[in-house]
Amino acid sequence: MINNIEKKIKLAFAVSVGSFITSVVLVAVVCFFAYSLVNEQRKNIYVLDHNVPVLVSQSAQGTNRMVEYKSHVNMFHLLFFTLPPDDAYIKANLSKAMYLVDDTGLAQYNNLKEKGYYNSILASSAVLTIKTDSVQVDENRHFRYYGRQRIERSTSIATRLLVTEGDLQDVPRTENNPHGLIIKNWKTVVNKDLDYVEKKSF
Template sequence: MIIKNIESKIKLASFISLFSFITSILISALVSYYAFKQISLSRQSVYILDHNNTPYQANQTDITVNRALEYKSHVNLFHSLFFTLAPDEKYIEYQMQKAMYLIDESGALQYNNLREKGFFNSILSSSAVLTVQTDSIHVDAQQKYFRYYGKQTIDRRSTTVIRSIITEGFLHDLNIRTENNGHGVLITRWKTLENKDLSHVQKTNI
């Protein structure tokens, strides 16, 4: 009888030990999951201090939410830099340098072609001011493809020319954003589909 009581107590103690062990594992797993979830949530929020050192919460959003808008902004910025020029050699170099941070070698290829054809020299000699107006930008975020529609105004001393500009290319996401490429995107395989005169107005000299 005593032996049976001892065996029963041993079985009970073993059961309690096993139950406690399993329970501790479950509790540890739940605590670890909760801690991981809290860390993930905390990483989505940052706090910004104003001039009075009052904290304001700023929520972090998924990069894919606004990516299509960032693509459009990137394409618009590049075309604004590349097609907005003035009769100033240093200004042209500045614009081209800034634009080349946003595009691969296809941009440098078009720049070199224009330079070899004397396009930039003609701007200097005719004192032309070139500005561009974006009409629309079509972006396929899934295919990373874009098509740009715009108009370029070439204002010379004697004439004003308006050209239509249509270009296309692809977009490559970079792993880092820099001061010179804030969107972390690189335009690739860029080419001009259309660049033709829409109007040619002769100025009247008084």
């Protein structure tokens, strides 16, 4: 009789311990999946588009950083080298460009200004545009920019090869610097004529 009671107590104890361990395991598994689900949901952001919620995805800052590096370099060169014969437009573009570069960009701007570069554009009604060929960025965030500048005057069209290089440094993102980058040690490596065509006069 006593042996039966002891066996039943041991069985009940074993069942209790087993149930407890099973419950702990189940709770741990449920918590793990709940935590994973919450993390996944946090990556989903809803944006209202005319009062209609649209699902967008959140990604890590470094996911597309290389794309941002190239875009930043490209944006700076477009702003710095796109120069129509419009003084207000030139000043506005160069002002935006200065937010993207350190004092080496300002030094080059002041050098060109002192040489009368911008005044000559206005005087000759020249239109300067630039086309990006490629932007190369290495693992140390050192870049090299390749582009072609088109200089159209009333009597001619010239094409120049432009190659510049510099380094990229992270800075806080602002409205004027959406990529959160600044170009440092910027310099022109190559700036030479590729083509020159005189316009026909009738």
